[in-house]
Amino acid sequence: MASLATILQAVRVRYTLPPDEVFQSVAASVAEHMAAYDASHDFHHVLRVTALSKTILMAESQAHDPTVVLLAALLHDVTDKKYTRPEDGSKLAEILASASVSPDLSASIVEVVNNVSYSTEMRNPDWTRQVLSQHPELGIVQDADRLDAIGAVGIGRTFTFGGAKTPHSSMQLSREHISEKLVKLKGLMKTETGRQMARERTERLQLFSSWWDEECTP
Amino acid sequence: MASLATILQAVRVRYTLPPDEVFQSVAASVAEHMAAYDASHDFHHVLRVTALSKTILMAESQAHDPTVVLLAALLHDVTDKKYTRPEDGSKLAEILASASVSPDLSASIVEVVNNVSYSTEMRNPDWTRQVLSQHPELGIVQDADRLDAIGAVGIGRTFTFGGAKTPHSSMQLSREHISEKLVKLKGLMKTETGRQMARERTERLQLFSSWWDEECTP
Helix, strand or coil: CCCHHHHHHHHHCCCCCCCHHHHHHHHHHHHHHHCCCCHHHCHHHHHHHHHHHHHHHHHCCCCCCHHHHHHHHHHCCCCCCCCCCHHHHHHHHHHHHHCCCCHHHHHHHHHHHCCCCHHHHHHCHHHHHHHHHHCCHHHHHHHHHHHCCCHHHHHHHHHHHHHHHCCCCCCHHHHHHHHHCHHHHHHHCCCHHHHHHHHHHHHHHHHHHHHHHHHCCC | CCCHHHHHHHHHCCCCCCCHHHHHHHHHHHHHHHCCCCHHHCHHHHHHHHHHHHHHHHHCCCCCCHHHHHHHHHHCCCCCCCCCCHHHHHHHHHHHHHCCCCHHHHHHHHHHHCCCCHHHHHHCHHHHHHHHHHCCHHHHHHHHHHHCCCHHHHHHHHHHHHHHHCCCCCCHHHHHHHHHCHHHHHHHCCCHHHHHHHHHHHHHHHHHHHHHHHHCCC
């Protein structure tokens, strides 16, 4: 697994970034806040999404604000509705302020984070498109988050989430979640890099599902 | 998923069995007892292991007592040490007695169930060999249980168990469990049918692991 320092170093080859301390401060707050989440949405997930965001950022030709991409990736699950209460809404701004991020930059990052989620996009795709046109960084973080929901890691996360949240529900629900939601995520990719990476991971979901179905009908 | 009635019907083509009611009574007690377990060791697991035991029983040429095979498969996780306390030790005999299984048959089934587990075999492989020579049915139930621990279903069960039992431990532990234990199970198969079925499911574990490792080093 890539460390945050390695990710920042790779981005600095092409872009100017605030000092590492800003990112490390945000990462420490995120890790502390998400320690209460289960392993399907832990700080390892956040680091993978940040590393994937870096990969997409470096591969895309369109201009993006790299600081918005990386800080939004680090923060993207802090207000996840599956784990938090509405009163945690100000958490993002607090974490950014305590890392001395300027109010303007903070507002952009919060806007991106508030629009990453699949359910937010499903409820109002027009609104997501509008935010995307103002903050193209959103597309990178969405794609990275969705790439981590598919492939082998996505499979592991689906069953881990099921075990943690609904331990007495049949695993068949996790199997069906793959066909009902995960294989469709590649159609929602916003960047060309994300779309390409989603192709192979989606094939992995399909192969795994065919194994599962065969093993469950002996 | 095969129902218990379908499994019994398939076995009756070649073997004489006690009335369906005996198996249904045991199955109902097992389902009730295991409702407290998480989805990695639920009644669906029991049914898959019973169906796999049937498949191996029907494919093997060596003589086996089909009633011992099927009842031991149904009961094999009732005293699983990951979920039960030592005082649950008499549970097996109680369930069999309430299904009117004779004391002699019950003793054989309990002997098989008490020796299915991987950790029991690892602690004393000579003892397992001795029980196997007296009760070859043990080999069938062990192979069926281990087949359900590998392949796509084994992967799903590993992450589900991790999510349910240790929700705050990294998923990487589940990934490592595949290499450290699951890929080795095929070397412990007791029947030729089990060995053959384990081959493909072990390749699935290996392919999944290579996907995981690649996705975790972006």
